Amino acid sequence: MSVNTHSDNRKYYRWQWQLQADADAFWPFFADTNRLNRDTGVFPVDELAGGHGVGRNGRRRLKFRLPISIRWVEEPFEWVAPHRYSVLRRYENGPLRSLEILATLTPRPGGGSTLVYETWSEPRNILGVLAQPIALGLIAPRRFDRAVRAYDRVAAIDAAPALLKRPYRLVPGAEGRMTTMAEQLLAQGADATLVAKLLAEIKEADDLVLAHLRPYALADQWGVRRRDVLELAMLATRVGLLDFQWEVLCPLCRGASDRVHNHLSDMTTSVHCPSCHIDFKADGEHSIELTFAPNPSIRPVERVEFCVAGPQQTPHIAVQQLLPPGARRTLTVSLDFGGYRARTMGLPGSQQFRVAQEGVVETAVPLTAAGWEPEVTQLAQNVTLKLANDTPDEQLFILEELAWSDQAITAAEVLTLQRFRDLFGQERLQPGEQFSVGSLTVLFTDLRDSTRLYREIGDAPAFGLVRNHFDVLHDTIAAEDGAIVKTIGDAVMAVFRRPVSALRAMMKAQHILANPVGGERPLQLKAAVHAGHSIAVTLNERLDYFGTNINIAARLEKFSQGDDLIISNFVYCDPEVQELLQEAQSPLKATPFTAQLKGFDDEWFNLWRIAPSDQIVPEETAV
Numbered sequence: 001m002s003v004n005t006h007s008d009n010r011k012y013y014r015w016q017w018q019l020q021a022d023a024d025a026f027w028p029f030f031a032d033t034n035r036l037n038r039d040t041g042v043f044p045v046d047e048l049a050g051g052h053g054v055g056r057n058g059r060r061r062l063k064f065r066l067p068i069s070i071r072w073v074e075e076p077f078e079w080v081a082p083h084r085y086s087v088l089r090r091y092e093n094g095p096l097r098s099l100e101i102l103a104t105l106t107p108r109p110g111g112g113s114t115l116v117y118e119t120w121s122e123p124r125n126i127l128g129v130l131a132q133p134i135a136l137g138l139i140a141p142r143r144f145d146r147a148v149r150a151y152d153r154v155a156a157i158d159a160a161p162a163l164l165k166r167p168y169r170l171v172p173g174a175e176g177r178m179t180t181m182a183e184q185l186l187a188q189g190a191d192a193t194l195v196a197k198l199l200a201e202i203k204e205a206d207d208l209v210l211a212h213l214r215p216y217a218l219a220d221q222w223g224v225r226r227r228d229v230l231e232l233a234m235l236a237t238r239v240g241l242l243d244f245q246w247e248v249l250c251p252l253c254r255g256a257s258d259r260v261h262n263h264l265s266d267m268t269t270s271v272h273c274p275s276c277h278i279d280f281k282a283d284g285e286h287s288i289e290l291t292f293a294p295n296p297s298i299r300p301v302e303r304v305e306f307c308v309a310g311p312q313q314t315p316h317i318a319v320q321q322l323l324p325p326g327a328r329r330t331l332t333v334s335l336d337f338g339g340y341r342a343r344t345m346g347l348p349g350s351q352q353f354r355v356a357q358e359g360v361v362e363t364a365v366p367l368t369a370a371g372w373e374p375e376v377t378q379l380a381q382n383v384t385l386k387l388a389n390d391t392p393d394e395q396l397f398i399l400e401e402l403a404w405s406d407q408a409i410t411a412a413e414v415l416t417l418q419r420f421r422d423l424f425g426q427e428r429l430q431p432g433e434q435f436s437v438g439s440l441t442v443l444f445t446d447l448r449d450s451t452r453l454y455r456e457i458g459d460a461p462a463f464g465l466v467r468n469h470f471d472v473l474h475d476t477i478a479a480e481d482g483a484i485v486k487t488i489g490d491a492v493m494a495v496f497r498r499p500v501s502a503l504r505a506m507m508k509a510q511h512i513l514a515n516p517v518g519g520e521r522p523l524q525l526k527a528a529v530h531a532g533h534s535i536a537v538t539l540n541e542r543l544d545y546f547g548t549n550i551n552i553a554a555r556l557e558k559f560s561q562g563d564d565l566i567i568s569n570f571v572y573c574d575p576e577v578q579e580l581l582q583e584a585q586s587p588l589k590a591t592p593f594t595a596q597l598k599g600f601d602d603e604w605f606n607l608w609r610i611a612p613s614d615q616i617v618p619e620e621t622a623v
Contacts, residue, residue: 033310524562
């Protein structure tokens with residue numbers, strides 16, 4: 001450790017570590033300043049309103065959660081992932097006037113990295129002069145060393161921060177309740193190994209992980225199928241081991257903050273983000289995430305914050321820099337392949353980038369009142385950005401990935417799962433609320449000649465066959481990760497995330513119904529599939545879907561003749577559907593035709609009839 005006193009009365013401390021882990025692996029640990037502050041003994045913080053400059057470019061007014069309140073204004077964090085971050089705090093009271101922090105990760109030739117942690121502290125009074133050498137010279141180095149070495153051990157084996165364990169106590173009687181709940185899960189068909197892993201996670205994981213438990217992240221950590229862990233989490237919620245929560249995410253910082261609700265009916269989509277100081281409508285495909293937490297009867301999770309704005313609070317942001325008016329700054333950045341967006345908190349609009357093999361290795365990014373470059377610039381993975389603030393105002397520059405985390409379970413996704421609708425059918429939006437579910441695959445089915453069926457074999461036997469046909473549809477749709485939204489007489493509306501799933505489910509259902517066991521009467525199932533953007537709403541006390549694409553899908557089913565499937569041209573062109581149609585083991589014939597639909601009288605639709613290749617179906621050109 002190095003210690004120096006500057007001419008401006010600031011005390012300088014420098015700590016250094018030689019790490020086994022590479023910078024890329026260590027960054028998610030050390031840049032998680034919320035975890036780092038907790039692990040090094042920093043007190044929890046609360047956010048305060050008001051204060052000069054608070055809210056501008058992400059500045060915050062905070063205080064330690066102490067009997068004697070120490071308050072400060074925190075400048076926005078600056079970082080270039082995965083190499084360095086810094087922050088400056090200006091205290092309003094207490095022993096210090098200011099504290100500046102700079103952490104730098106430098107790769108070492110041959111592997112590993114060097115971590116340098118530097119602080120500059122300015123005392124306010126004699127107490128600050130006396131406290132600095134104790135707090136920053138003796139206590140902090142030991143605590144930081146313990147945390148850094150623990151992080152390095154896990155990062156060196158390329159493991160996730162979730163593997164860092166801390167001892168926690170369960171509430172009295174929790175062990176017995178967990179045993180009973182585990183038995184209930186096993187009785188419902190849950191995998192014994194996954195149940196054991198989930199119980200261990202609840203006992204051993206720290207509050208930062210358990211407060212927002214992501215089943216897909218757990219599945220990736222355990223090396224198992226994501227859907228298996230999600231279904232286990234849903235079953236665990238039903239038996240009382242877990243609770244689920246809906247988190248409303250800001251489109252900029254993608255954080256939930258206090259926007260967490262136990263039920264969709266508690267949620268409003270008109271939201272304010274205190275971090276970004278914007279009002280927004282949470283009606284996008286990625287706006288609402290489903291996470292889980294232990295039930296308080298097992299282990300209460302304390303939801304406290306030790307830092308509110310570090311780099312890992314917004315891991316999709318690769319670069320954040322505060323540029324004074326007229327400032328010039330050159331940065332070398334390492335990026336993943338994919339789409340990026342540059343923006344500031346003070347200028348409207350944004351500039352799009354795409355990281356690709358043939359991208360440029362250097363580019364200028366001017367910040368001007370005239371706006372951004374309209375063209376998408378191709379960048380190399382390792383690129384030099386030349387930032388220039390040509391405005392009269394300070395600008396907080398942000399370069400962020402456009403792709404959202406694939407470990408998040410969105411409301412748009414989970415509402416298309418039959419298991420979720422079976423277990424939590426009471427979940428619905430407030431009246432008048434809606435949100436986009438992105439591209440949704442919609443299926444409509446109906447039984448052919450069901451009226452004649454009732455007349456020929458009688459109401460009771462026919463009703464039994466119809467109920468059995470609903471069971472077949474339920475099982476085949478659920479097997480393809482779809483969900484039945486509603487039944488209308490003998491008809492079914494169902495939804496899927498992928499068109500090919502709907503085709504596979506219908507091919508199987510039609511085969512089962514046409515070839516029943518036990519001498520039952522064969523049934524012919526008419527079916528049609530369309531896909532496109534839709535919105536989720538509550539209709540007739542049920543989560544439902546609405547939009548033009550739903551109306552189109554509903555009108556396609558009448559063209560089906562039974563044991564065939566009508567699909568729109570959008571579905572036909574889907575790459576996975578094309579692959580399915582060309583599989584040698586399931587020869588299918590796709591016959592094109594055009595038709596007009598009720599309510600769309602000025603438009604002709606290109607449609608396809610999908611049937612086994614040996615099935616003769618008359619072609620039609622118009623209806």
